[in-house]
């Protein structure tokens with residue numbers, strides 16, 4: 111069961127008095143592309159660094175292939191966490207060159223693919239002799255993507271890989287990722303805030319919210335399980351009674367309710383033909399509804415509503 115799985119059991123983490131992770135349970139299975147999504151500051155980077163033994167959990171356990179990850183060289187060499195690069199390190203500028211990062215990655219990862227790294231460097235136009243502090247944000251992202259893809263690590267984690275990339279390069283990255291995935295069947299975990307465009311790439315969505323995994327589900331199943339039901343107030347209320355409501359938007363005598371179907375549940379769209387409009391919900395909206403905090407249920411505050 112645990113063969114080549116990365117298993118996280120009841121992991122907690124606090125920084126001072128701030129409890130970021132409150133008991134995370136998560137199993138990463140081989141041969142999938144996962145998307146880790148969550149609001150700013152929810153603890154995505156913290157969780158990813160703990161999963162890969164780069165940060166210590168407060169409590170709980172992380173195992174790879176049944177063995178604890180912490181200070182376990184065999185497990186760690188199978189896990190690549192290609193972090194976002196920063197133009198500054200400690201108290202100064204990051205004067206390391208791209209080639210120095212690539213060289214240490216080549217030493218660390220036993221499955222490092224030098225020919226593939228060279229292909230990506232050429233493809234992305236990376237100047238290997240350029241210092242990180244002299245690179246723009248997009249170029250730094252391309253260095254981390256190169257390390258991640260060329261690492262050959264069975265479980266490869268990319269933290270906000272498309273940050274700073276223009277739409278062409280984001281598209282190129284997704285295509286390269288899918289190509290490598292098809293070729294190697296490695297497991298990838300991506301954290302991203304650009305949810306809608308990643309939806310076609312991510313097989314499974316993991317939503318981290320309020321310190322725990324709020325949801326882990328096949329992306330298409332999640333999208334298929336949510337529906338907007340739109341129409342006259344009383345008809346909508348009648349139609350959606352008994353369904354989980356994720357959101358309600360009132361527009362005069364009309365309303366639009368987002369419902370979430372439970373496994374095996376369906377909505378009788380035909381029965382309401384001519385009375386109600388039933389449509390798909392964008393993944394980004396599903397994410398917004400599922401990660402709202404107390405007090406945010408009524409949507410966003412408007413400057414026009416000030417008293």
Ligand SMILES: Nc1ncnc2c1ncn2[C@@H]1O[C@H](COP(=O)(O)OP(=O)(O)OP(=O)(O)O)[C@@H](O)[C@H]1O
Nearest residue numbers: 125126128130148149150151152153154155156157
């Ligand atoms: N080394 C640290 N010391 C103190 N607090 C930290 C440290 N690292 C992270 N935090 C805090 O922990 C919380 C979670 O941070 P983290 O970077 O894991 O979130 P995130 O979900 O990756 O955020 P984002 O989406 O904005 O990148 C934040 O409030 C952050 O300020």
